[in-house]
Amino acid sequence: MQTSFTPQQLSNPDVAESEKILRKCVHCGFCTATCPTYVTLGNELDSPRGRIYLIKDMLENDRAADRQVVTHIDRCLSCLACTTTCPSGVDYMHLVDHARIHIENTYKRPLMDRLIRQLLASVLPYPTRFRKALWLARLGQPLAPFLRRTKALKPLASMLDLSPKTVPSASAFTHQGSHLPQGEKRGRVAILTGCAQPVLDPAINDATIRLLTRLGVEVVLPKGEGCCGALVHHMGREEQALAFARRNVDVWMDEIENGGLDAIIITASGCGTTIKDYGHMLRLDAAYAEKAQKISALAKDITEYLSDLDLPALERNGLTVAYHSACSMQHGQKIVMAPKLLLKAAGFAVRDPAEGHLCCGSAGTYNILQPEISAQLKARKVKHIEATRADIIATGNIGCITQIASAASMPILHTVQLLDWAYGGAEPDAIGRLNKKRAV
Ligand code: SF4
Ligand code: SF4
Numbered sequence: 001m002q003t004s005f006t007p008q009q010l011s012n013p014d015v016a017e018s019e020k021i022l023r024k025c026v027h028c029g030f031c032t033a034t035c036p037t038y039v040t041l042g043n044e045l046d047s048p049r050g051r052i053y054l055i056k057d058m059l060e061n062d063r064a065a066d067r068q069v070v071t072h073i074d075r076c077l078s079c080l081a082c083t084t085t086c087p088s089g090v091d092y093m094h095l096v097d098h099a100r101i102h103i104e105n106t107y108k109r110p111l112m113d114r115l116i117r118q119l120l121a122s123v124l125p126y127p128t129r130f131r132k133a134l135w136l137a138r139l140g141q142p143l144a145p146f147l148r149r150t151k152a153l154k155p156l157a158s159m160l161d162l163s164p165k166t167v168p169s170a171s172a173f174t175h176q177g178s179h180l181p182q183g184e185k186r187g188r189v190a191i192l193t194g195c196a197q198p199v200l201d202p203a204i205n206d207a208t209i210r211l212l213t214r215l216g217v218e219v220v221l222p223k224g225e226g227c228c229g230a231l232v233h234h235m236g237r238e239e240q241a242l243a244f245a246r247r248n249v250d251v252w253m254d255e256i257e258n259g260g261l262d263a264i265i266i267t268a269s270g271c272g273t274t275i276k277d278y279g280h281m282l283r284l285d286a287a288y289a290e291k292a293q294k295i296s297a298l299a300k301d302i303t304e305y306l307s308d309l310d311l312p313a314l315e316r317n318g319l320t321v322a323y324h325s326a327c328s329m330q331h332g333q334k335i336v337m338a339p340k341l342l343l344k345a346a347g348f349a350v351r352d353p354a355e356g357h358l359c360c361g362s363a364g365t366y367n368i369l370q371p372e373i374s375a376q377l378k379a380r381k382v383k384h385i386e387a388t389r390a391d392i393i394a395t396g397n398i399g400c401i402t403q404i405a406s407a408a409s410m411p412i413l414h415t416v417q418l419l420d421w422a423y424g425g426a427e428p429d430a431i432g433r434l435n436k437k438r439a440v
Contacts (some may be wrong), residue, residue: 001025005060005061013061013284014098021095024048024054024088031082031090036359037075040376045072046081048092064106065099073099075373077366078234079359080273080331093332094280097233103298104236112152120365121237125195125227125244131170134199137163158371162402164200171202179209179219186216187262190255191303192248192275195227198400203284203428207420208267208302214424216310220259224251228266230274233281234364242277242285245278249291256294263300267416269397271366273332277297301329302416303339303396314422317347319434320419322390324381324404326397327359339396339415346422348394353360353384362403375402380408394418 010016031048032038038047045054045068054069065073073096082092109117123129134205140160147157174193191208198205209219229244240353255261266272274281276299282292321343329335340350361377385393385408393412395401405412413432422428 021091024090034081034085065103077363079327083333100236101238134167150233158368174205181216181218188218189263191265204414209416211420222255228271228274236402264298269326269329307338313345314347320349320390321394322388324395326400362399
């Protein structure tokens with residue numbers, strides 16, 4: 001694609017980077033076929049190619065974002081399916097990141113939209129606030145049908161709909177500090193405990209620590225780590241996202257210097273994509289660029305790390321798993337086979353639902369901010385998952401777990417919970433219930 005940025009515009013490193021990305025696009029349109037919003041809405045402006053044109057026009061003309069650009073960029077899930085499909089290697093992720101920051105800096109959203117975004121950015125990344133908000137949401141759930149009648153209040157209705165009926169207690173097992181390995185020590189890792197995941201489903205981090213320590217890996221949870229910044233990063237709130245990133249870099253660098261780390265383990269693939277991008281996000285910060293690169297290089301999804309541990313192959317256990325690959329896993333981190341191979345080796349039969357490349361509509365805060373498109377994608381995803389007639393669904397991202405669980409008739413667990421159980425860990429309640437049903 002030809003561009004006509006001025007030398008002065010290109011002196012801005014963010015614009016210079018976006019220009020390079022834009023130039024790679026050859027307008028072929030292959031990406032439209034795998035874009036969930038194009039597939040759902042059929043509008044070129046809701047396709048990657050259409051959005052690329054809108055972004056180019058806005059940046060090249062040094063224009064503030066307008067309503068049209070904001071509408072179509074807001075509808076983008078940042079699922080990155082387009083980056084998997086694109087034959088020219090267009091780095092759409094960093095282009096849309098730039099566009100979202102530009103929107104945040106130049107566009108004044110309607111009052112209710114601003115308030116809802118402020119609420120999300122002030123609550124979701126903080127586990128204590130998020131836990132309290134979930135309790136309040138339980139009380140407010142009967143209001144959801146009334147809120148849904150007013151367009152501007154629909155996101156509030158979605159928040160209430162998505163909040164769980166019960167809020168699990170905080171884990172007594174997953175404590176800060178070191179979890180020592182059993183037997184001979186094979187490694188030392190930190191895990192990202194995260195923000196929303198330990199509140200919504202503390203059993204995921206519990207299973208991760210149990211499995212890794214049984215395999216001889218010391219697991220540390222350093223004091224001070226927190227939200228990876230992905231939620232606010234995708235809202236264009238760059239300063240807040242970078243502050244989260246810097247804090248985590250400091251905490252993990254301290255751990256590297258005092259004990260060493262073989263990896264930083266992430267159990268939510270949405271967070272993994274962002275932490276692997278810290279090196280890029282902080283590339284212009286002289287004090288952090290090198291450290292952030294180091295942290296990104298150490299970041300590993302739990303399934304990537306387990307794949308290197310040569311777990312033994314187990315007998316078939318009679319359970320069939322429908323594996324849902326989160327977009328941040330397959331498109332963001334390009335991890336496709338590792339989770340399925342681990343599940344197979346652990347004794348599960350694994351089935352791939354049709355249209356596995358399409359997003360489930362969760363996408364961070366998307367299911368709150370774009371409830372209609374999200375609901376259509378969820379219905380499509382659940383239909384394909386249920387068609388596999390598997391016993392259970394496995395995935396590697398808490399956002400997808402929450403989204404799919406709200407509609408699917410089968411139980412859904414994190415991949416690591418199934419692996420922990422298969423290799424001698426505690427039985428997840430969902431498997432206990434399944435086995436009981438089969439015994440009747
Ligand atoms: S990130 Fe996903 S929704 Fe956005 S343009 Fe690419 S494929 Fe479409
Ligand atoms: S597939 Fe790649 S090169 Fe083709 S239109 Fe989409 S982004 Fe551009």
